[in-house]
């Protein structure tokens with residue numbers, strides 16, 4: 001795996017022939033992520049969404065015909081179906097649209113750009129010029145946002161034995177998990193990923209620049225959406241024994257001026273404070289917290305986001321704007 005995640009530069013920042021608006025096709029439009037993206041696109045008057053007939057939505061020929069017309073296709077599909085559409089796009093030559101994939105299929109593929117615009121100072125430009133962009137996973141968005149600046153600043157060694165704990169609302173599991181919570185058949189809360197093979201670990205490790213595989217223990221609770229990702233740290237085991245203030249300062253420096261990512265003040269919201277996961281729902285915001293005790297040399301980093309916002313559809317629209325050369329709202 002490498003960090004050279006650009007693909008063939010493409011100059012599709014102008015609509016296809018004759019169109020006055022940028023055109024987009026959402027493949028998997030009736031799923032959780034697809035619906036969230038369309039809800040956001042309805043608010044934009046410079047983007048036209050092209051629809052496929054309901055009875056043809058899994059028909060490769062109909063998809064191809066529609067993709068000939070559009071500037072960008074956004075894939076909101078299970079991994080296997082996303083790979084099928086990408087294979088189709090790869091046969092389209094010069095008429096191929098740009099592609100933004102919300103699935104896990106291409107997130108660590110070296111010839112795709114990773115769609116976390118705040119990853120590094122040049123990442124937004126990589127997304128802007130890429131023909132193929134992968135939208136990040138919801139948990140990695142929180143984890144990478146916390147860890148990458150600390151690794152880059154030398155505060156966290158790349159081989160540090162990290163554990164990430166996380167909780168998500170049930171919409172993170174798509175239509176089938178939503179149904180199981182809403183019909184009462186799911187438990188109120190459960191840990192999962194206990195086989196140490198969660199699909200998000202590879203992207204979490206790669207883009208955080210960790211050489212040691214982190215332990216990742218997600219959980220899901222009986223509420224619809226909203227997410228917390230937390231990383232406990234024993235500060236006296238880190239080189240130079242940084243304080244919580246050092247960690248917070250590195251995050252604040254990294255995200256200064258960012259529109260969507262905010263490094264919150266140290267120990268906000270107060271001593272013995274609490275943090276709930278739903279406060280950023282329906283936004284594309286991501287908040288990063290450092291809670292620390294000087295007395296015990298302990299800290300916990302926490303990211304808060306909407307798994308359907310900055311964790312999925314919000315990030316997709318942010319990436320779409322970059323890929324189509326549209327100004328951010």
Ligand SMILES: NC(=O)C1=CN([C@@H]2O[C@H](COP(=O)(O)OP(=O)(O)OC[C@H]3O[C@@H](n4cnc5c(N)ncnc54)[C@H](OP(=O)(O)O)[C@@H]3O)[C@@H](O)[C@H]2O)C=CC1
Pocket residue numbers: 027028029030031032033034057058059075076077078079081102103104136137138171172173174175176307308311312
């Ligand atoms: N939910 C979330 O928080 C997030 C999800 N994602 C990713 O986005 C993708 C979609 O997830 P999500 O929206 O949750 O899933 P859902 O199960 O809610 O929706 C998936 C949709 O894809 C449709 N579909 C399946 N196969 C095809 C096909 N061959 N052609 C066209 N449509 C098809 C399904 O239709 P049908 O049901 O009729 O088969 C369904 O409407 C996944 O890869 C997921 O990992 C990414 C970030 C966050």
Ligand SMILES: CC(=O)N[C@@H](CCC(=O)OP(=O)(O)O)C(=O)O
Pocket residue numbers: 102103104136137138139168169170171172173177199200218219220307311312
């Ligand atoms: C609660 C729940 O099940 N969450 C999903 C992740 C949702 C998500 O955002 O994953 P992708 O972006 O990779 O689709 C899971 O853990 O598999």
